[in-house]
Structures are given as structure tokens and as C-alpha cells.
Amino acid sequence: MSDSQTTTLQAAHQHHDPSLLVQFDTAFQQKDASQFGMWVFLITEIMFFGGLFGAYLIYRNLYNPAWVAASSSIDISLGAINTAVLICSSLTMAMGVHSAALGARKLLVFWLVATLALGSVFLGIKAVEYHQKYVEHHIPGANFDFNYDRVEKGEKPIPADVATQTSIFFALYFAMTGMHALHMIIGVGILIFLIYRAYNGAYPPHHYTMVENFGLYWHFVDIIWIFLFPLLYLVSRSPVH
Amino acid sequence: MSAGGDHIVSPKIYVTIWLILLAFTGITVWAAFQSFGIFNPIIALAIACTKATLVILFFMHVKYSPRMIALVIGCGLFFLSILMVLTCADYISRAWVS
Numbered sequence: 634m635s636d637s638q639t640t641t642l643q644a645a646h647q648h649h650d651p652s653l654l655v656q657f658d659t660a661f662q663q664k665d666a667s668q669f670g671m672w673v674f675l676i677t678e679i680m681f682f683g684g685l686f687g688a689y690l691i692y693r694n695l696y697n698p699a700w701v702a703a704s705s706s707i708d709i710s711l712g713a714i715n716t717a718v719l720i721c722s723s724l725t726m727a728m729g730v731h732s733a734a735l736g737a738r739k740l741l742v743f744w745l746v747a748t749l750a751l752g753s754v755f756l757g758i759k760a761v762e763y764h765q766k767y768v769e770h771h772i773p774g775a776n777f778d779f780n781y782d783r784v785e786k787g788e789k790p791i792p793a794d795v796a797t798q799t800s801i802f803f804a805l806y807f808a809m810t811g812m813h814a815l816h817m818i819i820g821v822g823i824l825i826f827l828i829y830r831a832y833n834g835a836y837p838p839h840h841y842t843m844v845e846n847f848g849l850y851w852h853f854v855d856i857i858w859i860f861l862f863p864l865l866y867l868v869s870r871s872p873v874h
Numbered sequence: 875m876s877a878g879g880d881h882i883v884s885p886k887i888y889v890t891i892w893l894i895l896l897a898f899t900g901i902t903v904w905a906a907f908q909s910f911g912i913f914n915p916i917i918a919l920a921i922a923c924t925k926a927t928l929v930i931l932f933f934m935h936v937k938y939s940p941r942m943i944a945l946v947i948g949c950g951l952f953f954l955s956i957l958m959v960l961t962c963a964d965y966i967s968r969a970w971v972s
Contacts, residue, residue, distance in 0.1 A: 676950035867906035
């Protein structure tokens, strides 16, 4: 680095904006580094969920009839509605980041509140689904009985060995949707914090990296659901297997 | 890294992507009720991958981000494929020897 460049950098740091940390030359470099870090974190999240998807893949191959029976017992309309709700919340989040870039404080707060509302609707519907599974004795454990109320509902009970294997499907169902829901709950918590800060004008244009990185997290959680929905709800709904 | 500056994506693009994502959700539910045999899970996963790609490129701005970000995602997916392919290579081939 030449002397003149060094002098320029020192001069820049002497009059610099307090939000620019000392290790960065420019605000753009700081922002790029921060986004890069966020993506590396998301990659670790992909590997984390990847382990669950891997377990899913193995057991789906081993116990396919159990997978078909268990998947068909989950409420497809609630799952589809929840998919749509999450896709809508991704749109409102993207619009929030857009408003932040334009410096529209009130719009940013509006879109973040909309995202919070849709995220809460998702969690509410998820709670209804979990409750259904509780009533049906489909939660793995001492009271698990896949055939518990199938006769009452006019469905054929499935063979006992397959019924036992469905508890593996449900263990993965609760682990995967539960980890996803935990990510949503954390996201909702951060959103409340962001709304409070955005309302107080903490995210001027060119300084809204926090909003942008949270957006990446929120979209990532949406992507996980985009895969969970077909894998858990849509194993085999066609009349001919 | 990027030359700097925020790329402002038009809300029209966001709304278009949102509509495509909702349409794909409808298509994947419809396709699940059809009898495509072995193609049922393939169609479901192909639609999910398309939706995920749209979210990554447009909602997550990767299309407008530094190339480095695409490289990070590529690395992540590469390691994910090692996890899946090698695990399956083990579990699926076990049936061949017994």
C-alpha cells in the first residue's frame, strides 16, 4: 500500500462515521463482510437441518409403507395454508428490506409488523396441528397408538408392525417441524426487537445491515419449510401407491 | 467483492416471485394427488428446489450480491451433497450384500 493511500485511509478514519468499525476501510466493505458472515452462519444451519433430512431419507427408504400411512394422516390443508402464509411473510420481509433501503421508516415498521403477524399466524396453525396429533395419540412415546381412532373415523387400521414404524415418522416430523418452529419463535423475538428499533429510527438508509441480515434468516427459515412441506405432508396422497 | 452500493430491487419483481411461489405451492399439492408413480417425489422435490432457488436469487438478493456469496452457498450445497450421497451409498448398498 502506497504512502498516499495510507494517509487517505488515516484521514478517513479520523473523520469517520461512528458506525464504521476500525477494521473496515469503507461502509460497503463492512456491509459485505457482515453479509458474508450471515451466509456462513446460514450454511451451518443448512448442515444442521441436513442431518435431519438425511435421517428422514434413510427411514423413508426403510419404512416406506409407514411413511405413506403416517404422512396421509397429517392435515394437508393446514400445511398448504401454512406454506402460503410463510411465502407471504417472505414477501413482507423483502418489502421491509426494500423500505429500509429507501429510508422509509414508517413503511419499514409496517412491513416488519406484517411479517411478525404472519409469522405468528404460522405458529398458531402449527399449534393447532400439534394439538390434533396429540388428540389422535400420534405423538411418539408411551401413549403412541397410530390406530387409536382410525376405526371411529372410518379409516382402516394399519398392520401393527407398520403402525409401530409410523412412530419413527412422527419422531422426525416433530423434530423437523419443531426445530423449524423454534427458528420461527427466535425470528419472532428478533422481529419484535427490530420493530422497536426501526420505530425509533435506528435503521437509516445505508445503515440497515441488521434488517437485511435478519431478512436472510427469515427467508432461510421459509426455504426449510418449502422442503418440509412436500417431504412430510405429500409423501403419497395419490389413490394408487 | 461488490463495487459497493445497494441494489434496489423493484417491488414488482418481489410480487412476481411471490405469485410464482404461491402458484408452485398449488401445483405441488395438486401433483401429490396424481399417480405419477416413481415421479411423485421427484416432481415434489423439483418444485421445492425451484421455489428455494427463486427465494435465494430474488428475496435473498443473491442475484445482485457479490460472487463470493454464491461461492459460499455452492460450498454449503456441495457439503450437503456429500452428506446425502455418501449416506445413501452406504444404506442403499447394504441390501445388495445380504
